Amino acid sequence: MLLSGQSHAATESRLFLDGKELSLPEKVEIENLDGNVMIPIRVVVENLGFKVTWNQKSQSVKIEQRDKVVQLVVNDLMATVDGKQESLNAAPLLRKGSVVVPIRFVSEQMGMEVDWNNVDKVVSLITPVIEPTIKEPVKVPPTTGSGTSSPTTAPVVEPSVMLSQVNTIQFSENQLKISLSASVQPKISRLTGPDRIVLDLPNTMFSDSFRASQGLDNKLNGRLEVSGYPDVSGVRYSLFSSSPSTVRVVIDLNSAKKYTLLTETTDSTLITVQLREEDSVNIDPIVPNVPAVNDGRKKVVIDAGHGGSDPGATSISKKMEKDFTLAVALKVEQLLLQEPAIELIMTRNSDVYPTLQDRVDLANNMNADVFVSIHADSFSPTANGSQTFYYQRTNSKAFANVIHKYLIKATGFKDRGVTENGFFVIKKTKMPAVLLEVGFLSNSDNEALLFTEELQNKVAQGIVNGIKEYLGIK
Known part of the structure; x- marks a missing residue:
């Protein structure tokens, strides 16, 4: 060479x-x-x-x-x-x-x-993943009623490989998310010159709906433009090999980053690649549960995810995540404005896009007591439920446990639990912080309820109840 x-x-x-x-x-x-x-x-x-x-x-x-x-x-x-x-x-x-x-x-x-x-x-x-060899049909001599035999074609000795289909590829919150029709064992590597993360999905092809919506060219290559994430310049995907059928997804990086490969414990058709910001993780020191403020009021930051040029995920009926998050955040705002012991801070109350850093800076500069970011998820049609994320500060976990209890009661959706994650807005904020995935826009049952006034009001009240309990406000 x-x-x-x-x-x-x-x-x-x-x-x-x-x-x-x-x-x-x-x-x-x-x-x-x-x-x-x-x-x-x-x-x-x-x-x-x-x-x-x-x-x-x-x-x-x-x-x-x-x-x-x-x-x-x-x-x-x-x-x-x-x-x-x-x-x-x-x-x-x-x-x-x-x-x-x-x-x-x-x-x-x-x-x-x-x-x-x-x-x-x-x-x-x-090299790409090699799929199992599929044997040709063989001739076997079945016995006829007269005791003689004649050749016929038997089924394939080894069953043919059933291809999984890629339904969606998304990038948000420093995560690549891929939804598949059947589980696969991904092969992932980190390369340099230029920096990138390569994910190969063996025995996989693009679904018809993906081809129709994701702008694949005639060679089955496509690109997902990414904005608002300084580490990532874009995401490329292609049918990398037809023999074996392998879909390759590449995260193009602006600098070398480590990653964590995650799969759903209940549904291995959902694959997530979480980018990590540093090679070693330093646990933030434990701070008092309820920091003191000068006027005695607790400062609460409510963050409606996405907004403006960043629509977030799109539901199965083409509704946008940014509209859902804003609707819920405004309902939370109306409730918290009635609480004299709380000083409310909104990262946005209209269809604008504050950057992730803007949201973090606002909360940190205001010395907020708690931070709540509102989102809705999207993956496969079968994925459903509500989930609460926190970054590993002990006080954030305690806050997450409290607010998740009210979130599940409000939605009535499947309980996906409280999960640690390095989402930018909950990692870089200094106070107890949570990110709520209220439900799945890609699930027809979840989506039908997420955009109703009734469920949004319940979620808003649940968020307020969780904040008040954690802060000790009667």
Whole structure:
């Protein structure tokens, strides 16, 4: 392989395939030729189980795997892939008896994600998940009534792989959320140059509804634009491989971030990738349950999630999360304005978008006693219920337990519990803080109730009751 601005001996540069270091041919150097990183093709494809044939006379290499046939010729910018001519961005070269080819070709034709670490001079190749081999039907001789037999076709010996379908891909609150029709075992990795997180979903395809709504091109590639999250520049997705059928989702990062891969305990068709802001977590010191304020009133911040240019999630009937959160927040506002012991602070009371940092700064600068962020979730049609999130401050957990009790009573939805999470607005605020996912906009039963005055009034009253109990207000 050929990498940085100068050539480097094999002892200085290294090649990894799925985390396993591969041995480079003796004296084959890794260097960069006019910006093209080159790779010894035989080393890679043989480790992938491909058949490689070298023709000395024609100076060509033939690579075969299943129905894919690739032919390369030394010093020729054209390759033959399954009988069709494909141009290369750099011609293959012969180095000490080994053919080296541009890394771009490897990633495109061999179906791999490629990462080059220029600091450590390390090339990492990641292969897609391989689905089980599906055997062809076999002939079996069933016995006829006369005792003779005749051949017939039996069912497939090994059952065919049922593909899961991607229904939705969303990014909010520093989380990537993917809803599937059937559970899969995702494969995830973090790469650099540029920084990104790659999630492969084996035995998976895009659903018809996803294709219709997510703007896939004719090659089944698409992109989700992300705004308001400085760590993320966008989310890309594509049908990365058709054999096996694999959907790849890539979070493009502006800087390296660690992550946590989460799956629902009750429904493994819901996959979440939570970005983490730092490598090590420092637990905030415990602060008094009820901080003192100068005038004796408790400062309460009510945050209607999303707003303005950020609509949040969209319900199955095309209603927007930002409208639901504002409606509930305004009802909470009307109730809290009647409480003389509470000083109310709203992050928004109209269809505007304060950034996440704006919301945090407002609460911290006001030295608020509690912070409540109101949201509604969206995933698969089967996901439902109410959930309360907190960040690991002890006082936030205590606040979450109190307010969740009232939230469940108000909605009557499935109890999804109290959960720790690093959502920006509850992590960066300094006071007891919770984020409420009142219900699921993607669930027809939840959605039918979420936009009713009756349920919104109950939720608003439940939030107020929880705040008052926690703050000790009669």
